[in-house]
Amino acid sequence: MTPRALSEFRSRLPGCDLVVYADIASRTVLASDGALRYPQEYLDALCLSAAELLAPGSGLGGEPAAEVLFLTETGARAFFRAPDATGESLCCICAPEIDVTDLRREARAALGGAPA
Amino acid sequence: MSALGALKAALARVASDGLSAGDSAGFLTPADGVACILDRIDLAVLPRKLRFRFEDGSDLTCLAGGRRLLQLLPPAPEGLSPQTAALFDGRMLGPAEAEPVANALIAVTGQHETFRLRAEPDATDPAMGGIGTEAIAAALGLAPADDDDADEGDAIDAFVAALTPNLRGALWVDDQEIEVLNGSDAEVEALSDWAAVLLERLLAPGFPLAASFETDGILVFIPPAGTEGHALVAGRLGQFLVAKVEGADPAATLALWQDGHG
Incomplete structure (x- = not known):
């Protein structure tokens, strides 16, 4: 995904502060788009979170989860794994009131898969 | 929401990773200050190194975990008696020290009005000891940390x-x-x-x-x-x-x- 594609992705989701395109297999941030200028170590921490949450065995049946949503009172984080097992993933930081259904639909479309 | 409000909200979300990173508090009395510190310790289930930085730039640094105060770390804040400053030697505290520790905290907060908190992970095992926040609060006649x-x-x-x-x-x-x-x-x-x-x-x-x-x-x-x-x-x-x-x-x-x- 290009930086422009990430920017367009974020513009369609009010309340999405940051989207990171990462390769969780190598734990590498590939691109990002954010409302703020986030330091690299912050992006790396988000990538590490995605790698742990979407790792083999993270799902209940033993297979890796396709999506993980993390919500606190102050914010939401969402992690999406590409369906083709390449390790590509999207990580988002959003307001707690983000429309989760819209977020999931846009993320799956961006990664080239149907909604889970 | 205004653009400034949206920016503030985004900044708050950035700061919300980890225990009270960037958290701050103001207090009117020394006892209120201790209560604010105990509230933060009470949120630390996983071991955390907590650094309370006061408005004059001085620090109170401690280890917390299991919702207990585990260690007071050197250097001791200025203005303490030698006996009180000796508590800040980095050893594991025990329940019998609730009163001197409470007095140390109140001596520190008595010199200040605000703090900002920075927290980072630590590998210390909280099962090894420490003092419960309720014991410290009781030593000062304070209500226990907010229990919801x-x-x-x-x-x-x-x-x-x-x-x-x-x-x-x-x-x-x-x-x-x-x-x-x-x-x-x-x-x-x-x-x-x-x-x-x-x-x-x-x-x-x-x-x-x-x-x-x-x-x-x-x-x-x-x-x-x-x-x-x-x-x-x-x-x-x-x-x-x-x-x-x-x-x-x-x-x-x-x-x-x-x-x-x-």
């Missing part, structure tokens, strides 16, 4: 009750004890195995979201398309609800959790 466990228990009960028609197994993990809330033997066994592996991974010091997750957060795991249901782990001060939900949208599950935190 009862309200939170009600919120968890309501959350589970709302999910029940779609639950296919639910566990309440409290320290080393596991209570079965819902499910057949097979569902509970599968859920237990998953939770054991997952919690060990997610509560490791190196996992960036560990502190905010175990303090008060919910994780929803959604399988690939074509697989039924979703699983969740909701953390609250070191206790966890683990459940499998079928026939419900993950967005609806999250909305239910938010209802209990409104």
Whole structure:
């Protein structure tokens, strides 16, 4: 995904502060788009979170989860794994009131898969 | 929301990773200041190095974990008597020291009006000792640190009750004890195995979201398309609800959790 594609992705989701395109297999941030200028170590921490949450065995049946949503009172984080097992993933930081259904639909479309 | 308000909200979300990173407090009396410090210690379930930086740039640094004060770390803040300053030697504290530690804290907060808190993970084992916040509060005649466990228990009960028609197994993990809330033997066994592996991974010091997750957060795991249901782990001060939900949208599950935190 290009930086422009990430920017367009974020513009369609009010309340999405940051989207990171990462390769969780190598734990590498590939691109990002954010409302703020986030330091690299912050992006790396988000990538590490995605790698742990979407790792083999993270799902209940033993297979890796396709999506993980993390919500606190102050914010939401969402992690999406590409369906083709390449390790590509999207990580988002959003307001707690983000429309989760819209977020999931846009993320799956961006990664080239149907909604889970 | 204004552009400035949106920016402030975004900054707040950046700061919310980990226990009270960038958290600040102002206090009118020394006792209020100690109460503010104890509130932060009471949120530290995983071991955390807490640095309280006061308005004059001086620091009070300590280790907290298991919702207890474990160690007072050097250097001691200025202005303390030699006997009080000797408490800041980095050794594990014990319950018998609640009164001198309380007096040390009140001597420090008596010199200040505000602090900012920075927190970072630490590998110290909280099971080794420490002083409970209630003992320190009692030594000063303060009310215990805010205890909203009862309200939170009600919120968890309501959350589970709302999910029940779609639950296919639910566990309440409290320290080393596991209570079965819902499910057949097979569902509970599968859920237990998953939770054991997952919690060990997610509560490791190196996992960036560990502190905010175990303090008060919910994780929803959604399988690939074509697989039924979703699983969740909701953390609250070191206790966890683990459940499998079928026939419900993950967005609806999250909305239910938010209802209990409104």
